[in-house]
Amino acid sequence: MMHGNKLDKQQVLMAGLAVVGIIFAVQLFRIQVLDDEYKISAENNALRYMTVYPSRGLILDRNGLILAGSKVAYDIMATPADVSQFDTAAFCSIFHADTAWLKSKFRDFAKRRRSIGYQSVALLKQVPAEQYNVFSELSYKFPGFTAIPRSIRDYPFDACGNLLGYVSEVDAAYIKRNPDYKAGDMAGKTGIELVCEDELRGEKGNAIFLRDVHNRILSRFMDGEYDKNAIPGNDVVTTIDAGLQQYIESLMKNKVGSVVAIEPATGEILALVSSPGISTDKLAEINKHYEEIASDPLNPMFNRAIMSSYPPGSVFKILNGLVALDDGLISTSTKYPCHEGYAVGNFKLKCHEHKENIDFTESIMMSCNAYYCYVFRDILDNPEYSSVGEAMNHWNAVVRSFGFGSPTGCELPSEQGGTVPDAGTYDRVHGPGRWKSLSAVSLSIGQGELGVTPLQLANYASILANRGYWHVPHLLKCHDGGEEKYEERHYTLVDTALFESVIKGMYQAVNRSREDGATAWMARAEGLEICGKTGTAQNPHGEDNAVFIGFAPKENPKIAIAVYLENTGFGGTWAAPLGSLAIEKYLTGGVSRPLVEKFVKDRDVAGERREMLCKGNNSGQAAKGGAR
Amino acid sequence: MTFMDEISGRRFDWRLILVYVLLVAIGIMNIYSSVYAEGNTALFSLDSRAGMQLLWAGISAAVALVILFLLSPKIYDVLSWFFYAGIILLLVATVKLGVEVGGSKSWIALGPVRFQPAELSKITTALMLSSVMSRYNFKLSQFQNFAKVALILLIPMALILLERETGSMLVYAGFVFVLYLEGMSGWIIAFGLLVIALFVITLKFSTFFGLYAALGICMILWQYANRYLLRRKVLMWTVYIALAFLPSLLRSDAIAGHSVMKPEYWLLIISVIIAASYMFTKKRRFDRKQYYAVTAAFMFAVTVVFSVDLVFNKILQPHQRVRIESLLGIKEDIYGVGYNVHQSKIAIGSGGLTGKGFLDGTQTKYDFVPEQSTDFIFCTIGEEWGFAGSLFIILLYIYLIRRIVLLSSRSKNKFTEIYGYCVAAIIFMHFFINIGMTIGLVPVIGIPLPFISYGGTSLLSFTALLFIFIRLESDSRKQS
Incomplete structure (x- = not known):
């Protein structure tokens, strides 16, 4: 081979040539036919997918007004x-x-x-x-x-900031949790935008272009044959009444607290206001304003209406009255004395000045503290139960049947349930069996270990309006298979026949004169037949919280409302007129009491609070305390 | 009688001409495709490379006709000295006065024309070589003759190296095939290939494996020269395989720390001991000469393996170093040095079985592959015509080379025969390096694909190279 003749040598070289040819052919076959990697790389090289973003679905109010558009x-x-x-x-x-x-x-x-x-x-x-x-x-x-x-949110109605929530570009953590999102996509982060994200987002499309090595776009790929059109998101219809919501927001502008209004017959939430809130113009550019919003000591991101757990105050007396009536411990004619308070031994619970020896209806109308101390102790010392604890648990069950103590089930995420104490709560504090009805007597007037959300209070007002049942409060009209859940009537454990007597008291509380002792007289509006109950809950941080629940009209109610104002003062003075104005606005479309309106609007609690919190060193602590 | 015969009355090899026309046409088509873009569709515009190549093809056709019909074939033999000396002078001038294009100083301007003397030097060297080697009574085995041949090759090689045209210089390596056919021992080529193999193994793996491979090669040679019983062969190879575990043995906990020497030195000591024990064995009768030859081969291989580091890091240019590293996969750098080859493989690989079709390639059209109309023209073919088209091109070249070799060996004229071998060798080297480079089998060396790549000098000189042979071959047949 090495020294052979010329012909042999020629053959060796020709064989070598053939080997080179075969090696080339094998390598070409490998990269061109067998290996797909190069084809994919080539596509990545030459094709540029430009995302076409869909326009987000609209969020509409109950009458078809656009709350969040594009x-x-x-x-x-x-x-x-x-x-x-x-x-x-x-x-x-x-x-x-x-x-x-x-x-x-x-x-x-x-x-x-x-x-x-x-x-x-x-x-x-x-x-x-x-x-x-x-x-x-x-x-x-x-x-x-x-x-x-690019399509961004537009808010033609300046309302519902907190309720709608905001939309922003997804970050790395979000993409990790939701792999079908890509950088640059928008997603609802809070509120309805979050709840209805799947409905609203729509489907992205893309346009395919050919690009060169400098990333310059040169032409459409196959004249757009493989392009995909973006599919706009679906619209979402809410139960909100935009006009009412906006009006309440205007009343609540300088307050700290919440207002929730519900249509009793259906459980549809008509308005849900948490103040201070996020205005829609800030919502549209959330990134620009995020710092400012997050650093507000009053925490506008915090939806007080569903997340804040407050002592309900005197509005809770109605429920205690119903428990006692239902247990047969009192009747509507039962009278208890009141000497500007309730005193047993060292214990004293003050009451305001009113007529003595009042019956059940009057006790509601006048909101007598002493009366309900008697009532509540009757409930706990009920001889039908072997112990105070057992009676307490019975009370707990009835209270829970009114939707307290656990989230009502509305669509909003992070809804809180509040707290309703039971025997265990007091066993832990005093030791098992080492406490008496007197130990828990502050529950009688809605103070103490009780925590309720404004939404629960509105639901409570709705139960009273319905004379004993409730629908799960909800925000969205169209629900896939959710209708049943919202159509079901949840009855309380109290006999429905007993409700008329409390409604009578609530009616009188609003519609009788101040001189007669009506606590909610400021809520009166001619011809609206408002029934209501005020409350003034103690707040360890500053002034009392003003509370009002009510509904109207008395017969066949159209709206039930709860107003909860932190550090504002008497419920009758502030919460009742505010609630009444909202009811009037909803029922008549206008407001006939400009003086009352001005009176309510002029009260600036938020400003005072901010000033105080900014002065105090422990601002964070106080803000939390206020929301307790 | 073929068409060509009829018009000329001569018997030119029409198959070579057909293959030539085919390759040039394919070249123009693919150059057109690689520069094609929206709004730049005129084939005949001289602003575009395709138009320019068409012009060059026309000039080449004229040159081919002159060579076929006007020039007497006698001048090549007679004037080869003159041509050779002229080109050497031009090369010297280029080194002094050349225009630097893309890192190499290989262009020279003669009036309005710019060209690369290195391309032409391949023809003149081939003619010179043929002239010298076809003398009566020339024997390569005579030292005087061998030195003459070496000088003829080394002078232009050195000058081209000074121009930093490594690619063209490597083409000269193809002349060893001619020398091989004309009497040089095949061991020299085998030796060269073994050196390359050792170099690659040492670089890719380690010095230990370089030595290990050298030992293996020598054992094969040794057994080829001596007949052993199977038992003994099994024993030898068992020891050989066991040696492969030396590095891991030395790295094991028991020995690590005590060992002061690297595994390759251990291997060297062991093989020296084995070899020496053969030396002093009197019982075995074996050919001392073969023993010394194999020992010398082993020592040479050891020298090669240990010099890899020096050659690679000190002698090679940095850009050559990184190209080799990139080819061997020692350093993956698809955005730096490896970019060309990576993009080239993507373009060819994306072609699939039948390609994307004429003008429909996305990779080459949008400039992802650099130098796509010159050195990387094969990418356009691979992408737009797929495996089928690529294979067709490869087969065309193989056919061309085989045909030239066949015609040469049949020739009765010694000058024609040797010149034909030279032509085949030059075309083969270009074909091998260029296509090998685009599909990632050979390091990136910028040389054109004969007849296809864009470039006036390249096309003209390949045309002259081939048509001188066609003319010579036709005449040598007539002589018979």
Whole structure:
């Protein structure tokens, strides 16, 4: 072989040539036919998928008014490689931007020019259409700048900030939890936007382009044959009454607290206000305002209506009265004395000045503390039960049947359940069996170890309006298979026949005169037949909380409402007129009492609180205390 | 009688001409495709590379016709000295005055024309070599003759190396095939291949494995020269395989820490002991000469293995170093040095079985592959014509080379025969290095694909190279 003749040698070389040919063929077969990796890489190289974002579904109120809509905003993109000298002053004046900011941006682009290459980078995000229109007219002056339309939230009705929640770009943690989202997608983060995310988001589409090595877009791939259109999100209809919600928000502007209104016959939530809240213009640009909102000592992100657990105060007396009536411990004619309070031994619970020796209806109308101390002790010392503890547990069960002590089941996430004590609660404090009815007597007037949310209070008002049953309060009209849950009537453990007597008291509390001792007289509105009950709950941090529950009209009620105002004072003075104005607004569409309205609106609690909290060192602690 | 015969009255090998026309046409088509973009569709515009190549093809056709019909074939033999000396002068001038393009100084401007003398030097060297080797009574085994041949090859090689045209210089390595056919021992080629293999093994794995492979090769040679009983062969190979575990043995807990020497030195000591024990064995009768030859081969291999580090890090240029590292997968850098080959493989790989179709390639059209109309033209073919098209091109080249070799060996004229071998060797080297590079089998070495790559000098010189042979071959047949 090595020294053979020429012919042999030629054959050796030709064999070598064949071997080279075979090696080439095998390698080509491997990379061209067997291995898919190169085809995928080639697609990644040459095809650029541009996401087409769908417009988000609308959120409508019960009458079809748009609470959260969509509008087009523009991301202003710069392609640094194509940007030449331009009039920075003119550019900044269009977008109300700072020239120094623009210069620093471009210095940054210059630093990153290798990684940017021929790509476009976002310079300004979500520029409103008005600014964009000016820009597009003058765009010949700014080569290298383009605008990409994006659908953002628009709130035609300035209402429901907290309820709607906000939409923002998903972050890495969110994508990890929800793998079908990609960077740049928007998602609802709180409120209805979060609850109805799947309905609202729609389906992204994409447009496929061919690009070159510099990432320049050259043409549409197959003339758009493989493009996918974006599918807009579905609309969501809520049970909210936008007008009512907006009106209540205007009343609550400078208050700290909540108002919840429910349609008793259906459980539909008509309004749900937590104050201070997030205004919709801040909601639209949540990223810009997030710091400001988060640093507010009154915590506007905190939805007090469903998350705050408060002592209900005197409005709870009605429930204790119903328990006692139902247990047959008292009748509507039972009278108890009141000597400006209830005193046993060292124990004394004060009461305000009113007529002595009152019956059940009057006790509600006048909100007598002493009367309910007797009633509550009757309940706990009921001889039918072997111990105070057992009676306590019976009371607990009845209270829970009114929707207290656990979340009502409305759609909003993070709804809290509040607390309703039972025998165990007192056993833990005093030792098993080492406590008496007197130990828990503050529960009689809705104080003590009791915690309820404003939504539960509204539901409670709704139960009274319905004379004994409730529907799960809900915010959304259309529900897939959820209708049954909301159609079901939940009856309380109290005989429905007994409700008329408390309603009579509630009616009188509003509609009888101040001189007669009616506590909620400020809630009276001619012809509306409002029934109500006020409460003034002690707040260890500052002034008392003002409470009001009510419904109207008395027969066939259309609206039940709960008003809870932190650190505002007497329920009768502040909460009752506020609730009454809301009821009037809903039932008549207007308000006939401008003086009352002005009186309520002028009271600025939020301002005082902020001032106080900012002065005090322990601001965080006080804010929490207020919300307790 | 074929068409060509009729018009010329001569018997040119029409198959070679057909393959040539086919390759040039494929070249123009693919250059057109690789520069094709929206709004740049004119084939005949001289602004585009396809148009320019078409012009060059026309000039080449004219040159081919001149060579076939006007020039007497006698001039090549007679004037080869003159041509050779002229090109050497041009190469020297290029080294002094050349224009630097893309890192190499291989272009020279003669008036309005810019060209690469290195491309032409392949023809003149081939002619010179043929002229010298076809002299009566020339025997390569004579030292004087061998030195002459070596000088003819080394002078242009050195000058081209000075121009930093490594690619063209490597093409000269192809002349060893000619020398092999003309009497040089095949051991030299085998030796060269073994050195490359040892180099690659040492670089890719370790010095230990380089030595291990050298030992294995020597054992095969040793057994080839001596007949052993199977029992003895099994014993030898068992010891050999056991030695492979030396590094892991030395790295084991029991020995680690005590061992001051690296495994490769242990291996060396063990093999020296075994070899020495053969030396002093009187009982066995074996050919002392073979023993010394194999021992010398082993020592040479050891020298190669231990010099890898020096050659690689000190002698090679940094860009050559990284290209080799990238090819051997020692350093993955698909955005740096490995970018070309990675993108080239993507383009070819995405072609699939039948390709994306003419002008429909996305990778080459949108400039993902650099140098796509010159050195990486095969990417366009691979992407747009797929495996089928690529295979067709490979088969065309193999056919071309085989045909040239066949015609050469049949030739009665010694000059024609040797020149034909040279032509085949040059085309083969270009084919091997260029296509091997685009599919990631050979390090990136920038040389054109004959007849297909864009470039005037390249096309013209390959045309001249081939058509001189066609003319010579036709005449040598007539002589018979």
